[in-house]
Amino acid sequence: MNARGAGFWLLVAAAVAIAATVIAAIVVMGSPAVQRERRMDETRVQQLMQIERAVRMVHEREGRLPTDLSELAREPGLGLALSDPQTAAPYGYRTKGENAFLLCAVFARDSAADQRRAQFEPELELAWRHPVGRYCFAFRIDPEKR
Numbered sequence: 001m002n003a004r005g006a007g008f009w010l011l012v013a014a015a016v017a018i019a020a021t022v023i024a025a026i027v028v029m030g031s032p033a034v035q036r037e038r039r040m041d042e043t044r045v046q047q048l049m050q051i052e053r054a055v056r057m058v059h060e061r062e063g064r065l066p067t068d069l070s071e072l073a074r075e076p077g078l079g080l081a082l083s084d085p086q087t088a089a090p091y092g093y094r095t096k097g098e099n100a101f102l103l104c105a106v107f108a109r110d111s112a113a114d115q116r117r118a119q120f121e122p123e124l125e126l127a128w129r130h131p132v133g134r135y136c137f138a139f140r141i142d143p144e145k146r
Helices: 003-029 032-062 069-073 115-120 122-127
Strands: 092-095 100-107 133-140
Touching (some): 032 100, 032 133
Antiparallel strands (some): 092 100, 100 133
């Protein structure tokens, strides 16, 4: 085999190795679309966590739950994101009595499918697990801690 033929086969072998690496990365990490969905769901959870803290803050300060999310939007200095970052649909919120409330969002992925986050933040994963589609998280405020 001459040097030119060997160079060609070396180039083919390198291309195959690069393709295999890219395919392996997609299998391990997920496609770019899956990565986008994960990031969107992570953003939704982070925004809902901020809303939950704001609801608890209002309850602690005033002894009552906010009537709706627009009331939270009027809170000075919070700058809460009250709608989905992708669809702009408002997050769901409703009270369940004096000391309980629901926060709802529509998720692109089942959180159980994303084991990566569970390894690093297990307690967060337990509290904020969600299926695909609309899901509501239920919260209760202990009136004794007010």
